[in-house]
Amino acid sequence: MNSIILLTSFGILNLFVGFRKSNKLILPLVFLFLLIVLAVNFYDWGNTTTYFERMLTIDNYAVAFTGVVVLTTILLIPFAKRYVDEKNESLAEFFSILLFSLVGAIMMVAYENLIMLFVGIEILSISMYVLAGSDKKNLRSNEAGLKYFLMGSFATGILLFGIVLIYGATGAFQITEISAAATAGSGDALTSPLLAMGLLFTLIGISFKVSAAPFHFWTPDVYEGTPTLFTAFMSTVVKTAGFAGFYKLMSVSFAGAYDIWFPTLVAMTVITLGIGNIGAAAQNSFKRMMAYSSISHAGYLMIALLAFNDRSENAIFFYSLAYSVATIAAFGILKLVSDQRDDISYNAFNGLGRTNPLLAAVMTIAMCSLAGIPLTGGFFGKLFIFSAALEQNLLWLIIVAILMSMVGIYYYFRVVIAMYMREPSGERVVVGSSASFALIFMAILTIVMGVLPGLMSNLL
């Protein structure tokens, strides 16, 4: 709750800072704001408080996921430096919208009422529609903004319809009351067909937001057209908050109906893993590959959801942290490289190992983490998810996922090969000191998570 109030006021304050002619102050200020929010957020660690007629619960689950999304945003700031150099007039607005969208993300991880979930998703989505189209002179960005907006509003409509049907069946928006109403009666959950229909529509709406197949079709185009900085935000914060909210809804409200939603979700998981990984392998553009890779990571996170036991929360937390850090590093390097070389394909990275050893090394670590190579955070993320799934006897699903992550190694290592085994395609990429610092931090964090996973694996 404190973080929500702080983020909102900081967002408004930041708009006023934007009135100044020079925008040099904005990045340090936003950095400071987010550090304060992060500190205040962890102050709530260990206490469970409910606010306003049980609309919002701040517990360890909410604090942990809020920490992930705020940290991700902090790590993103140094890569916005080019906007300062170019004297972009909308810089303050960009960051105010990011701060506001974090409010939505927090609502999605801490909600206790479906209305809060809906408002949270909307805050996050509307901010993303705007940021997707924020590069006004770029046709691709316009396309991304419009596409995301049209399809996203459609998905929102379906989600809302689902919530209303759930209300019609149970008479409650409160997630605990829904569970009580759903399991009451004959002991068989989901006795009411209305509830099943509502659950299905809610599933569709949330799956769209986290880009799980078959509701992923917007992802490649939107991610490719969106300015890289905001693509990074979209593929990390939205996904983390989306899955945290998704898991909370399923585990609190529909735990009794596991047998009913399991077949649907398991089919979706297999399709998501397949489309994400095989689609990514077919791409020539690095950014598009990352879009498909984000679909495939949604698939892995869905396995944790399907495992549905006491390990799932920790697995989702650890995986989304490892995924977010590695993705921000990859997109950050892509932004630095593509700003200079004006290319988002694999060729942009040719010979980076020779011209910029630091960027190449961090990129390699990030790719290893995304591919799930040992000694990186991504390996343990996958390990925790698979071991949670093993407890639920989902061995065949794990085998599918491992096969798919082998495909993943192919496309993640294409960029490593380009960096180390090709002739340089351009000059040395200029990297600011804050960006290198952030990249080193992310590389260290990824390796620490891969060497000492116990530090974070049992938090929840």
Place this chain on the structure above:
Amino acid sequence: MTGNLFYFLTFLTLFAALGVVFSKNPVYSVLCLILTFFTLSGHYILLNAQFVAAVNIIVYAGAIMVLFLFVIMFLNLNQETEETQHKSTLMKVAGVISGGLLLVIMIAVLKDAELGAVDTANFNSQIGLVENLGQLLFTKYLLPFELVSVLFLSAMVGAVMLGKKETQQRHF
């Protein structure tokens, strides 16, 4: 009386909604949509929810529909621009099948759906009035109500940002 009114309004709603889908001219579609919104507001009044009815007319029939009409006329879409011939037959068949499946499922669900019986003795007929709604909004649902302002703020900032003239932009 109200029963007949209900059926009349429902007939009109469905008729207008079908008109939205089937009319070839986008302007007629929009006009049908306005009729749909008005008849829906009629339904709200039958349910004794005057506030929702008024808001529905002001927001949807007033603001959003004017925007629709404006955009359609602005983009000169009112002549028939049939895009359908670009779609392959396979796409059309797939669309019809999946839409039909959804319809079948919905019909099956609604056939079996049992809504809780209304307790007519203790039913508060004033529940949809603006006073009750306001009380609920400012007590039980205060937090979402206030947080929606963040949503609007973020949408407003975004709209201004996207609509703002850039210094080096050409002025048409």
